[in-house]
Amino acid sequence: MSLDQNEISKLARLARISIADSDTAELSQRIGDILDMVDVMQAVDTSNVVAMANPHDAVQRLRADEVSEINQREHFQAIAPQTADGLYLVPQVIE
Amino acid sequence: MPNHTVADILRGLEAKTFSSEEITQQYLDAIVAHDPRYNSYITVTAAAALEQARAADLARQNGSGGLLCGVPIAHKDIFCTDGVRTSCASKMLNNFIAPYNATIVTKLAQAGTITLGKTNMDEFAMGSSNETSFYGAVRNPWNTDCVPGGSSGGSAAAIAAGLAPAATGTDTGGSIRQPAALCGLTGLKPTYGRVSRYGMIAFASSLDQAGPMAKTAEDNALLLQAMAGFDPLDSTSMQLPVPDFVGGLNKDLKGLKIGVPKEYFSEGLDPAIGAAVEAALDEYRKLGAEIKAISLPHTHLAVPCYYIIAPAEASANLSRFDGVRYGYRCENPKDLDDLYTRTRAEGFGAEVKRRILIGTYALSSGFYDAYYRKAQQIRRLIKQDFNEAFKEVDIIAGPTTPNPAFALGEKVSDPLTMYLEDIYTIAVNLAGLPAISLPVGLTQGKPIGLQLIGRDFDEASLLAAAHQYQQRSDWHRQVAPGSV
Numbered sequence: 001m002s003l004d005q006n007e008i009s010k011l012a013r014l015a016r017i018s019i020a021d022s023d024t025a026e027l028s029q030r031i032g033d034i035l036d037m038v039d040v041m042q043a044v045d046t047s048n049v050v051a052m053a054n055p056h057d058a059v060q061r062l063r064a065d066e067v068s069e070i071n072q073r074e075h076f077q078a079i080a081p082q083t084a085d086g087l088y089l090v091p092q093v094i095e
Numbered sequence: 096m097p098n099h100t101v102a103d104i105l106r107g108l109e110a111k112t113f114s115s116e117e118i119t120q121q122y123l124d125a126i127v128a129h130d131p132r133y134n135s136y137i138t139v140t141a142a143a144a145l146e147q148a149r150a151a152d153l154a155r156q157n158g159s160g161g162l163l164c165g166v167p168i169a170h171k172d173i174f175c176t177d178g179v180r181t182s183c184a185s186k187m188l189n190n191f192i193a194p195y196n197a198t199i200v201t202k203l204a205q206a207g208t209i210t211l212g213k214t215n216m217d218e219f220a221m222g223s224s225n226e227t228s229f230y231g232a233v234r235n236p237w238n239t240d241c242v243p244g245g246s247s248g249g250s251a252a253a254i255a256a257g258l259a260p261a262a263t264g265t266d267t268g269g270s271i272r273q274p275a276a277l278c279g280l281t282g283l284k285p286t287y288g289r290v291s292r293y294g295m296i297a298f299a300s301s302l303d304q305a306g307p308m309a310k311t312a313e314d315n316a317l318l319l320q321a322m323a324g325f326d327p328l329d330s331t332s333m334q335l336p337v338p339d340f341v342g343g344l345n346k347d348l349k350g351l352k353i354g355v356p357k358e359y360f361s362e363g364l365d366p367a368i369g370a371a372v373e374a375a376l377d378e379y380r381k382l383g384a385e386i387k388a389i390s391l392p393h394t395h396l397a398v399p400c401y402y403i404i405a406p407a408e409a410s411a412n413l414s415r416f417d418g419v420r421y422g423y424r425c426e427n428p429k430d431l432d433d434l435y436t437r438t439r440a441e442g443f444g445a446e447v448k449r450r451i452l453i454g455t456y457a458l459s460s461g462f463y464d465a466y467y468r469k470a471q472q473i474r475r476l477i478k479q480d481f482n483e484a485f486k487e488v489d490i491i492a493g494p495t496t497p498n499p500a501f502a503l504g505e506k507v508s509d510p511l512t513m514y515l516e517d518i519y520t521i522a523v524n525l526a527g528l529p530a531i532s533l534p535v536g537l538t539q540g541k542p543i544g545l546q547l548i549g550r551d552f553d554e555a556s557l558l559a560a561a562h563q564y565q566q567r568s569d570w571h572r573q574v575a576p577g578s579v
């Protein structure tokens with residue numbers, strides 16, 4: 001199995017990773033190989049098996065809705081690529 | 096100095112044979128002199144290490160030192176270290192100075208450890224050979240033409256080369272146990288939820304677990320003692336008491352039931368590894384253990400199941416690297432979409448991108464049930480295999496890897512054959528169980544690992560079983576030819 005150009009483009013779009021045209025063929029083959037490898041799962045009847053998301057079947061622990069962290073904006077923004085006036089800067093989005 | 100264990104160093108510090116500052120300086124000197132051969136460190140924090148060592152020496156004098164007071168160790172570069180670059184071996188985080196500490200970094204520092212530096216690894220822990228690192232491959236001190244294993248390959252090589260007595264690692268599919276096996280070390284993956292994941296850069300959140308790597312089971316117990324425990328900052332951390340791992344090392348093995356799964360001795364296993372594992376099992380018989388044949392019938396589904404679940408979780412976790420808040424940003428983005436897509440294309444390496452795309456595929460509309468849900472169902476079948484086995488036995492034993500260390504470049508061009516190197520370790524992560532790898536032989540000058548798998552939260556039995564084997568064998572004392 002290998003994915004076609006359109007499928008790779010769709011995945012690249014969903015994952016927000018640009019892929020050079022020259023890499024598409026190899027990537028398609030690699031992903032196809034992995035999908036072939038995992039295909040053995042389809043032969044197993046799992047109709048009565050509950051999906052397992054956590055190995056202890058644990059659920060998310062909740063805590064009281066109280067402030068537990070202080071504001072550290074300047075500390076965290078010190079490592080940002082670009083900021084101004086306490087905001088993260090990105091290319092213009094709105095005309 | 097070289098090939099000290101953590102326990103040796105604690106004895107030396109206690110007896111005032113050397114100070115923490117002296118032993119730390121010796122390791123720092125050894126790193127400068129010898130690491131160019133191995134590339135096991137990404138960052139060395141010499142000045143901070145010496146400062147910590149002097150503080151530890153004072154604390155020891157005052158009698159206020161913790162369990163590991165004055166012991167130098169290294170941290171895998173996946174753990175956030177406040178004020179120190181934390182790269183995850185990726186171009187994406189090459190400039191990332193962590194603004195806080197991972198919980199285990201804090202806990203080990205509180206216990207008195209000194210941080211020598213940050214060790215090399217596969218990029219974002221995705222790999223089994225340490226060849227996907229942005230900072231270059233790591234070489235195995237047993238044979239520098241070979242890989243040290245991965246993803247915690249830098250931690251393993253540093254210890255085997257005598258450039259750290261112990262190190263932290265993480266294990267999502269075998270990333271502590273496989274490099275421990277390939278470098279002749281003892282390494283423990285704790286039960287999922289035993290050790291906090293806070294500040295450990297996430298790969299696959301339902302599989303990731305941090306653990307110790309060292310020469311002996313005793314050293315693993317010492318480190319785990321400091322690392323383990325409930326952390327309110329990790330929502331999957333389990334609220335359970337931490338046993339006395341060090342005190343439990345000599346627990347009698349008489350009557351211990353060890354299960355040996357027939358599926359772990361199938362085709363693809365190097366016969367020399369099979370023979371070494373059998374010989375180790377004979378030693379366990381002499382220690383009073385009972386060896387039983389068992390079956391884990393869904394073993395063949397573990398690698399396929401893992402290569403859906405791990406990439407799916409990775410694709411979600413790695414969406415945070417977008418060039419906006421921290422890390423790499425592409426030059427001159429023409430719009431927001433270009434900023435995202437080009438930052439990620441340029442910042443991630445080939446294997447990371449491949450796994451993000453696979454995960455995206457498995458989670459995408461129309462494929463979710465066939466891949467992701469299916470894999471989660473298979474995951475339960477794998478866990479049930481272990482549950483059934485643990486009704487009959489206390490520990491499960493087998494090889495850690497099918498082959499000894501392989502040559503650099505041998506498998507990196509073919510991801511599928513690389514994935515199969517983790518065939519015996521991956522099911523353990525899917526089931527959330529604890530497991531340890533310990534050295535039990537050499538083949539063609541390369542180490543062989545025995546894997547012991549335990550019941551949920553029963554790290555103590557694994558450490559005791561490994562420790563007592565090490566009281567009557569000297570494989571863990573073998574020194575790599577390249578060691579300082």
